Amino acid sequence: MLTIICGEDSIASRNYFLNQQKIFTEKGYEIVNIDYRLVLELDESEASSASLFTKKRIYFTSNLNKKVLKKLNVKTEKKIKDIITSNEIRLFDWEEETSARDLKSIKEIVIKELKPSQTIFKLLDSCYPGNLKQFITILKTISESTEDIFIFIMLARHMRNILITKLGERLPKLMSWQIAKLSNQAKYWKQENLINFYQGLHRIDVNSKTNRTPYSIKESLDILACYYLS
Template identity: 45%
Template sequence: MLTIICGENTSASRNFYISLKKDYQNKGYEIRDISYSEIENINRWLADSPSLFSNKKVFFSQRLNKFFKKDNKKFVEDLQLIEKMKDVDLIDWEEVSGWELKIKKIGIVKEFKPDQTIFKLLDSVYPGNRLTFISQLNTLNQSLDENFIFIMLVRYIRNLIIITEDGVPPRMQSWQTYKLKSQASRWKKENLVNFYEALFRIETGLKTSSNPFTIKQSLEILACHFL
């Protein structure tokens, strides 16, 4: 059986993936982490040594989606075989949303979608709307991982910049493009770019532990300066 864990809420999907591993371990299962190149071995192991699967065993993989291509028929066939096996469990984690998933027609998909309130926060990111943004941020911070909030904000600001350059963000629907254009028009291009660069500096500071503030505190400071 194949189970795919994915979704834009990567923090939640990742935490679920990790907790699933721990649950299987606590139940006495043998955990095996395998890469893309080892997927075909599962079927071979089963054919050569069925006794290996008499013990409780579960396989964990990551980011198999990027290898799912029309010309990679062997890989597709291997996954289809695994999906039909009742005595084999393969659990894959993907850092993409459900609609970006190429292998969704194979196996069971568990998708973690963003809390709808995250979009209210993103919609509030424009000059003159500081209080609303900070209020939304405080509300979200009580229920969502601040890293996820930060990632979504970075993506959104990047898309706004693309719009100001007369571009269209990848996989963007027409109504979403129109909405972004409306919001981008509230910004001076220079300030929008500076805002994005400030987000990058926050990210760098967090990675190097040189930022004394939390993500939430950093975003509040940023809002006071730009919004």
């Protein structure tokens, strides 16, 4: 059995992945973390063998979709399908910042997708000059239930895409309606201010990782927004 844990909310998906390890440990299973390169070597007899202290083995890996499933040949695809249909092998895979639609489509894979709340997208759409009040209000609301680091990651990624669009460069992985939406939001920004805002996000990232600021990520975003979105 293969379960893929994924979603744009990488923090929530990672926590879910780790929580599965905790749940199965409490049930008496042996947790085995393996490199994705070793997944094709999994054996039913080894997976089902019990020790003095545990029932069976549960395997956990990451990047299986990116590194293995999207590069299958006839032989390796058969092995993956054997794992999927096996009653003895149980494998969990974590895919960071990957939507279910981007996964390799193979029947009977169990997919657990952790999606961001719709409020985060409202926050991203509200990030433009002249819209300070709405941005601050949404940021305050969402920070009560969402980790600051996830809010920051989503905002930084979004503003990077707006900047790329503003500079006239292509975003090949996005659909036409997404690019049109970014272009519309980019019109509110002067290019210089947009570059400075994005550089401000970079400084927040560096300062938070090096403890160079007394402010939290959320407080730093408040300050940056007050300067550029008023």
